[in-house]
Amino acid sequence: MTDAPVALGTREPAEQVAAVAAGRRENLIQASFQILGIGTFYVLILVFFAFATPNFLTYSNTLNILSNVTVIGLVAGGQVLTIISGGFDLSVSGVVPLGAVTFALLTNAGVVTVPAILAVLAVGGLVGLCNGLIVTRLGINPLITTLGTLSITTGLAYTLSRGVTIPFRNPAAGVLADRTVGGLSWYVLAFALASVIAFAMLRYTVFGRMLYAIGGNRDASRLAGLRVDLLTVLVYMLCSMMAAFAGVVVSSQLLAGSATVGADAALSSIAAVILGGASLTGGVGGVPGTLIGVLVLGTISNGMALMQVPAFYQQIATGVILLLAVGFGRLRAVLSGDSS
Amino acid sequence: MADQHVLLETHEISKSYGSSRVLSNVNFRLDRGESVAVIGENGAGKSTFAKILTGVIRADVGTLALNGRVVSFASPRDALREGIAFIPQELAYMPHLTVAENILLGRWPSWRGLTTRGAAIKQARAECEQFHITMDVRRPMAWLKLADRQIVEIVKALARRARLIVLDEPTASLSDQESRVLFDILGRLTTEGVGVLYISHRMDEVYRFSDRVDVFRNGELVASVPPSRTSPAQLIGYMLGGEREDVSQSARGSRLTAPGLAELRQWRRDGLPPLSDVSLSIAEREVVGLYGLRGSGTELIAEGLAGLHPEITGELVVGGYRGRVFATPVVARRAGVGYVPAERKREGLILPLSVEANLSLLILDQLSRFGAIRRRLERGRAAELARRFDVRFRRLGQRVAQLSGGNQQKVLLASRVAMAPRLLVLQEPTRGVDVGARVEIHRFLGTIAERGCGVLLVTSDLEEAVAVSDRLLVMREGRIVGELSSANRTQANAIALAAGSSAVMASEP
Numbered sequence: 001m002t003d004a005p006v007a008l009g010t011r012e013p014a015e016q017v018a019a020v021a022a023g024r025r026e027n028l029i030q031a032s033f034q035i036l037g038i039g040t041f042y043v044l045i046l047v048f049f050a051f052a053t054p055n056f057l058t059y060s061n062t063l064n065i066l067s068n069v070t071v072i073g074l075v076a077g078g079q080v081l082t083i084i085s086g087g088f089d090l091s092v093s094g095v096v097p098l099g100a101v102t103f104a105l106l107t108n109a110g111v112v113t114v115p116a117i118l119a120v121l122a123v124g125g126l127v128g129l130c131n132g133l134i135v136t137r138l139g140i141n142p143l144i145t146t147l148g149t150l151s152i153t154t155g156l157a158y159t160l161s162r163g164v165t166i167p168f169r170n171p172a173a174g175v176l177a178d179r180t181v182g183g184l185s186w187y188v189l190a191f192a193l194a195s196v197i198a199f200a201m202l203r204y205t206v207f208g209r210m211l212y213a214i215g216g217n218r219d220a221s222r223l224a225g226l227r228v229d230l231l232t233v234l235v236y237m238l239c240s241m242m243a244a245f246a247g248v249v250v251s252s253q254l255l256a257g258s259a260t261v262g263a264d265a266a267l268s269s270i271a272a273v274i275l276g277g278a279s280l281t282g283g284v285g286g287v288p289g290t291l292i293g294v295l296v297l298g299t300i301s302n303g304m305a306l307m308q309v310p311a312f313y314q315q316i317a318t319g320v321i322l323l324l325a326v327g328f329g330r331l332r333a334v335l336s337g338d339s340s
Numbered sequence: 341m342a343d344q345h346v347l348l349e350t351h352e353i354s355k356s357y358g359s360s361r362v363l364s365n366v367n368f369r370l371d372r373g374e375s376v377a378v379i380g381e382n383g384a385g386k387s388t389f390a391k392i393l394t395g396v397i398r399a400d401v402g403t404l405a406l407n408g409r410v411v412s413f414a415s416p417r418d419a420l421r422e423g424i425a426f427i428p429q430e431l432a433y434m435p436h437l438t439v440a441e442n443i444l445l446g447r448w449p450s451w452r453g454l455t456t457r458g459a460a461i462k463q464a465r466a467e468c469e470q471f472h473i474t475m476d477v478r479r480p481m482a483w484l485k486l487a488d489r490q491i492v493e494i495v496k497a498l499a500r501r502a503r504l505i506v507l508d509e510p511t512a513s514l515s516d517q518e519s520r521v522l523f524d525i526l527g528r529l530t531t532e533g534v535g536v537l538y539i540s541h542r543m544d545e546v547y548r549f550s551d552r553v554d555v556f557r558n559g560e561l562v563a564s565v566p567p568s569r570t571s572p573a574q575l576i577g578y579m580l581g582g583e584r585e586d587v588s589q590s591a592r593g594s595r596l597t598a599p600g601l602a603e604l605r606q607w608r609r610d611g612l613p614p615l616s617d618v619s620l621s622i623a624e625r626e627v628v629g630l631y632g633l634r635g636s637g638t639e640l641i642a643e644g645l646a647g648l649h650p651e652i653t654g655e656l657v658v659g660g661y662r663g664r665v666f667a668t669p670v671v672a673r674r675a676g677v678g679y680v681p682a683e684r685k686r687e688g689l690i691l692p693l694s695v696e697a698n699l700s701l702l703i704l705d706q707l708s709r710f711g712a713i714r715r716r717l718e719r720g721r722a723a724e725l726a727r728r729f730d731v732r733f734r735r736l737g738q739r740v741a742q743l744s745g746g747n748q749q750k751v752l753l754a755s756r757v758a759m760a761p762r763l764l765v766l767q768e769p770t771r772g773v774d775v776g777a778r779v780e781i782h783r784f785l786g787t788i789a790e791r792g793c794g795v796l797l798v799t800s801d802l803e804e805a806v807a808v809s810d811r812l813l814v815m816r817e818g819r820i821v822g823e824l825s826s827a828n829r830t831q832a833n834a835i836a837l838a839a840g841s842s843a844v845m846a847s848e849p
Binding site for chain 1: 646647648669670672673674679681686687688689690691692693697701702704705708711712713715755
């Protein structure tokens, strides 16, 4: 490709440069506008609970919220990738307990923490590989595929644990929960790190851009010669690995592995991603929005617990908020004349 | 001609979309038992006319009289109630229901709210037999071949006592044998007094089956003659009009072309549409046009070059690639083929993404280091591409969905040119774009070729095919039936070849 222009544009170069500069500015505004709605909403929630309950706005409760959202946050960090790429993953609800049980069994068998974590990640990667291959090779849609693997992985977790909770024989295995850095548990830091990596990957790498492309228009991406199938498999693997790591965190928190943990992972993570501005049709969404979505869900359940509202009402509230948020998003899209 | 023979008559029908007039003052008449073929170029108004007759759309002015009575249809359902049935190109049926259920759709014989299968089958069979059509009415519609589904749709219309059947290009996707069967059936209907109006693109079937040919041009009904009293050349003359020929020649003279850059050898595909031994070559700096009617196989060549038809057998040479037909789009892209698909929104652009991201999509490897996109570089490159292709936008971060059709098409074209392809394959590059953008895109194709790229332009737009290409290949029924270069590259010759009447070649100046 030489640099000789194919055709001279009618637009003056200076004008074009100005348009580019303005574009950079407005791009930022647009990106922040996407999370502005949910951000405002989150601030309102914070204000409400701050007035409603005295113990809410304290340092220890803030830490509490953070550690409570870590598991769903990690899962949502993977989920947002699959949703942006045009799929989604229900099997995380099975992979979290499978990861937790596997980690407990491995550490009880005397495996050191780091290799145990790596092994759990490999298990997660394997599940994701299956998901990705079934979706791309057999052409079965993500809903059915991951519903199937959800059942399989949940069953595996129960089988491996024989249906009982497996306490850590060696309490040092709870290293992720016990040790803190500057008052924050390791897993909160791991969550923060994972979020930063996911954010950078989506925004600044070719891989991330490809995910937006295949989610935005799968057919067009395929026709253009992008490696749609490979990317799809990779994204399911990443998602499952995040979920498996979330399983490690859960078992560290509980000092035990159990097949009963994480059953709400799929629904909560999808809810958080959607609250954060993503679309189930793919191509839209991001990590900052997802994080706020996760915080909204975590803060509501925390605040309501402090107000001594029974847990079932929290579920109802979460559902109503999800529908309201998505409903407002649709309304805004319709009002701005953008039907897609 | 006594008046009781007249089945349908239109008086001064006109229709406009915005400022563009698609039909003006059409006076048309069709008698009982008459079969009329309607022909004309793309955009001549044939389909619009058929849709007005059948209640799909309404005319702005003019009247429609059926059996001497003025009628007005608000919907196809209204038209059907009066006895006019429309068989569109894209059939609408229930694939999972049986033939019998489709034929009797909405009128299933029932007994106290329960459908009675036996009675339905018996009744559907009777409807078929009435017109000597043999068909297993118990099979699900989805199992039938396209041709048979079409016949079911006709029986369905007849079961509702249709007196006039309007078909939009019924044979476009049928084999020769299947078309013959279809016309046999339609012929039998006319002897029973049913009127048949069908839109056609094929000369042979106009002559094989029609009492009269009506020619549309630019929204006007310009000729109405029995085929026995006209020649294919004359019909083509009516379709194109006299004054168009001189503007159709390309402004670009014959260019010195290098030896073959891309070569297709013996491309073959069974099934519909078929390809039989298509070979062609494209030189560096050359714009080769490929023109053909629907179902002629031109789109298969384009899609095959994009890696979408691994089932095509044959050989292919493109730049450094030498081997079988591309197995996947990834292979095609690596071999240096840039593909601009026909359906810009569905197959081409990533609508939720920005103009910038769409422009840089295929060159991200050049714009990144260790997998990280260099945003400044990307923005610069996108801005440069946008400038070169004169894309009008408010800002690069704007979503491509918000651009006009012409600008979207320019973004798509620019994104493919950006990858510096050896061969650029375009399908219907100016469909649905405004006139200004159309002219610009045509100009871009010339400049792209001049910089050493081969261009294959696959189009069903006759004017475009003749005006833009250096060399025009015409396909019919899966074969290349002619090559038109400088002197004989006229719209009349192209359409004659595509429609299957070689008679015209000699009569051209």
